[in-house]
Amino acid sequence: MEIPENVKKRLSLPAEEYFYAGHTACQGCGAALGLRYVLKAYKNRAIFTIPACCSTIIAGAWPYLTFGAPLFQTAFETTGAVIGGIEAGLKAKGYKVKGEDGIMVVGWAGDGGTADIGLQALSGFLERDHDGLYIMYDNEAYMNTGIQRSSSTPKGAWTTNTPGGKKHFLEQKPKKKVIDIVIAHKPAYAATASIAFPEDFIRKLKKAQKIKGASFIQLFAPCPTGWRSPTDKSIELARLAVQTAYFPLFEYEGGKYKINMPSTKKEPKPLEEYLKLQGRFKYMTKEDIAALQEWVLREWEELKKKAEMFK
């Protein structure tokens, strides 16, 4: 449907669609929404690399194509290396990569493909400072293989291999802070983003395009299938994750931290508001919830201190 010009002017997001209808994501998929925003931000000026993950399927099986941009599908742990190779190849062919109107070489990988099996290639990508953008869409488990825990799964969560059971065997370890590992590389640009705040996400995508060097965005992308949450609650959940400070929005650029709205100085909402909408947390005891709440606030304080120290 063609959007009238006068309406287009009032939109806070680009009107053009490059993520076509007919994709095969589940209802309420946060990742699909994330892809739509990335394609809106870069139009057809982006080249995507997707490793084994839900998005392999979402992008469409041969001969169907839901992307209005070139897409290269690769092995699980190779995203960081492949985007480095594409960048080198494109530069050799004379393309302008990154910078104003430059082509964006985008790696789009899940949390398992990033925090676990792809961590080494990610580190190589960051350390070599390739002109590319690595987006980790974080749905906090291996969803494509059927909801197995990743190191990005939060403590207390149910997954198919942390099933609770009589021994209360839920996820035992806190969520790995991939963004902190990324920042330890002192990249050109790193940020967290959320599908509930698309304007903020697109602003960050544009920023990543302008800044030369390796960029990274960790995008919070709810998965109703794996989180056992209603399919119409994905955006609300993503918003609550920010408002409870479970997943604060911030940027790291040139050695400086900046916490973004709405992650402000205002007191975070109680974590329980976020947890109670999701079946994956229903086995947590009061003590489990209190411990997770404490972890969230401690991490939040740490981030605020960093932002205060490096501003």
Place this chain on the structure above:
Amino acid sequence: MPMRKVMKGNEAAAWAAKLAKPKVVAAFPITPSTLVPEKISEFVANGEMDAEFVKVESEHSAISACVGASAAGVRVFTATASQGLALMHEVLFIAAGMRLPIVMAIGNRSLSAPINIWNDWQDTISERDTGWLQFYAENNQEALDLILAAFKVAEDERVLLPAMTGFDAFILTHTVEPVEIPDQELVDEFLGEYEPKHAYIDPKRPITQGALGFPAHYAESRYKVWEAMENAKEVIKEVFAEFEKKFGRKYQMIEEYKTDDAEIILVTMGSLAGTVKEFVDKKREEGIKIGAAKITVYRPFPIEEIRALAKKTKVLALLEKDISFGIGGAVYADVGRALINEKEKPIVLDFILGLGGRDVTFENLDEVIEISKKALKGEKVEEVSWIGLRKEIL
């Protein structure tokens, strides 16, 4: 005029890369191949080579970066060996399946355990099913030439498959020999520019490469790789003929040596062929009619050439620096495939030797001849024999 220089096998491979002018090289150090990327980075640093050199953090990332760069539509080169090649394994399939004509130099080395850095062919042999073309060099000149030829075959539109050229660890990688470096102009003429029509990333032409293939489509994609590998047999012959015309050196799928009246033919690959040819000369002086054959192209496997060779002799004795546990040497199975439906065929025996860098001596080869002679007389012998085993430490 071509230049003659004394150089190591690794340097010859680096020179081949320099002459082929790849736009991207991504590599990770591993013994015995380290010197290949090292030399290339020297060429790049001195402005003698115009390539992006991606200093990756593993072989897995080396081949992944090569795959990305090749998909961007440029000529790509890398080098590795042994564990490094094994680490690349899953991505090798992707390179072939996506029809990306990457060329890789391999300093053929054994695999752990036990850890061993010396020569055998287990590394490349174990990758025979990935869809990569495989060439094996006898000496440093062949290492250079067969890398250039590999580019030409790999990039041919009838083929479009990646290729690896192996040359033996230390025996060639670290040994100096005189090597003729062809004229750049002639190499430019021979190879031309790589301008893919099938796979290149272009923002103006959004396509998906490597998309999910359902059971309804997957087999056809695999069949196309099979077909390309079959096509490669003809293309390789054409490329070798053109190579000879341009550079004056002749290559064949299988090179025969004194086979016409040979009762026993020793079939091998790589640098071992040099030893075997000398052995043949010595035995012929003693009046023993043996010959030799060297498999230069292992994938695609030269089935017709093996059949022709088999017609000339009574015993084919395969000398292999590799083992497929539970069956024998890999070449044994391949030769078996070539001959199984032939009406008349020689006795085919397999000899495993020279593993992990152990020298193959004339005494070892005498043992091969002894066993082959027994078989000729109708005595029962092992189909697969391990030669030169030190029984005292077993």
